Amino acid sequence: MLERMTTKDPRAAGLARLAGLLADETRAACLLALLDGRAWTAGELARHAGVAPSTLSGHLGKLVAGGLLAEERQGRHRYVRLADARAAQLVEELTARIAPEAHPRPRTLRQAGADSAAARGRTCYDHLAGRLGIAVTDAFTARGLLLRDTGFALTAAGLRWFDALGIGLDRHGRRPLARACLDWTERRPHLAGAAGAALCRHALDVRWCVRIGSGRAVRVTEEGGRALSGLLGIGESALR
Amino acid sequence: MLERMTTKDPRAAGLARLAGLLADETRAACLLALLDGRAWTAGELARHAGVAPSTLSGHLGKLVAGGLLAEERQGRHRYVRLADARAAQLVEELTARIAPEAHPRPRTLRQAGADSAAARGRTCYDHLAGRLGIAVTDAFTARGLLLRDTGFALTAAGLRWFDALGIGLDRHGRRPLARACLDWTERRPHLAGAAGAALCRHALDVRWCVRIGSGRAVRVTEEGGRALSGLLGIGESALR
DNA sequence: CGGACACTTCGGCGACGGCCGAACCGTGCC
DNA sequence: GGCACGGTTCGGCCGTCGCCGAAGTGTCCG
Structure with missing residues (x-):
């Protein structure tokens, strides 16, 4: 590697610029807030982040x-959300890499309640x-619907499972059908894509x-428990 | 989301700190240089980046x-390399997201030659x-060794293929066996993990x-061509 | 032992960028 | 029309950080 960099490497510049977008605590x-997959107004985010x-x-x-957010103006509001699934994935992946000590922290009782609700079930983008x-x-894996020990992919049986329920899958988009998303509370991969x-x-x-309140937490309903138990053999204990 | 952030979110701080490591053009x-998977000395990197x-x-x-690099001191040299496969993956993933215009650029004839050699074959970490x-x-996919349209995983036949060649696979590490790595010249996923x-x-x-020179480029040998053709049906044209 | 070499530490410089408040603009609502 | 409100723009402040060169440390080699 003798060649000196008379001109700077554009890949390095692009990488630094992209990373720079994430390299500010407020941003x-x-x-992280937008990982709930929904659109926030500028004011909500300002209050959330604690800046003017x-x-x-x-x-x-x-x-x-920088292409990480998409915006939508409605009247005097500016709604923003993550631009696409790939942007969400980027944030997830970086977050999964940071020191685990940074993650958990129940502050108040109210917060602890919300945390544990979110730990039970939530959406991730x-x-x-x-x-x-x-x-x-896990249930998908145990029932042979999902291959996990040699990678991460739906099996033919998995495809049939979706089909039988009438859940349409966009099989020819650029997005992978199945992808592992590493969760930062459980530290285990779960089905994304x-x-x-x-x-x-x-x-x-x-x-x-159903969604609980305004956050990312979800709660399994009565019918949902029965359905998941019948369709996937998920015990009630895992859901409450 | 009424709770104001009296104390800053430690996840946001961690994310910003990690991203900040990548947010400088020199770093x-x-x-990117270290993506070749080998150890560089501090001096080599300084010359490569064009700084003191x-x-x-x-x-x-x-x-x-920050845990992205591992170092090893030998005498008066300081060797560094990417800390692990996950660090490499992080860099890859960010790089794959940056604007494609930033990527290609043959500068000199010599450089163009090196570029096309690297485009033919190279290592990525x-x-x-x-x-x-x-x-x-592609050959793995066509021969049913690799599932790609429903995710990314080796099939049972794929496992047998490795076994038959006596290539040992560490099946119980934390690292996934098969993973898609998006290449920035071809813009298509290839087998990593x-x-x-x-x-x-x-x-x-x-x-x-065999490796060509000191960079990441590799060249397929005569025997290699025969082996890949016989084992995977890869045509010579794809390799030259 | 002395000199070349790889790397590090330190001080100082300059640029960049985040932060705020004040003023401004447009929307929605009385 | 007038007012409240969400958002934006601007100017100025300040801390951070990348950069260098000079001086220092340790290693290798003749």
């Missing part, structure tokens, strides 16, 4: 310009996570589970 | 402290990439391919 807090609205406005401009997500993924998203959407559509 | 250039040794020393300190990597991955690494190691061991 990072926004991205004017400051946050600048951050949103950078994140949108567009798929199920928490103990619920793990339980579903197009199939994970379709399953989560279906579960919310037919009310196997 | 990014080092990490003292400057680079500081950067290495940060990258090592510890597995095969470039057209060679793509060809192998423990299986990809084992295959690459074997290919170099038995001289199916």
